[in-house]
Amino acid sequence: MPMERTMPCYTCGTDEPHRQVKDDRERNVIRELKGLGPRAYVDEYWICVTTERDCRNIRTGHSWRPLHPPRKMPPETEPSEPS
Numbered sequence: 769m770p771m772e773r774t775m776p777c778y779t780c781g782t783d784e785p786h787r788q789v790k791d792d793r794e795r796n797v798i799r800e801l802k803g804l805g806p807r808a809y810v811d812e813y814w815i816c817v818t819t820e821r822d823c824r825n826i827r828t829g830h831s832w833r834p835l836h837p838p839r840k841m842p843p844e845t846e847p848s849e850p851s
């Protein structure tokens with residue numbers, strides 16, 4: 769089971785629960801956002817799972833703003849975010 773951890777969320781502006789990247793679809797989303805190769809290690813990324821709003825902001829354990837601009841993890845029912 770992916771762990772959850774409360775950390776500051778850049779787009780929420782408050783401390784919110786985050787979960788770890790849970791599957792290869794999500795790993796590939798992050799690899800694409802970061803321009804990384806298909807085997808790049810991205811398990812240090814966390815996704816905001818606040819119940820306050822549909823946030824899904826992506827951060828790492830060390831940096832609350834690893835992506836410029838901040839990006840959302842797309843939901844599983846959509847192939848990807850429109851560009």
Ligand SMILES: [Zn+2]
Nearest residue numbers: 777780816823
């Ligand atoms: Zn958030």
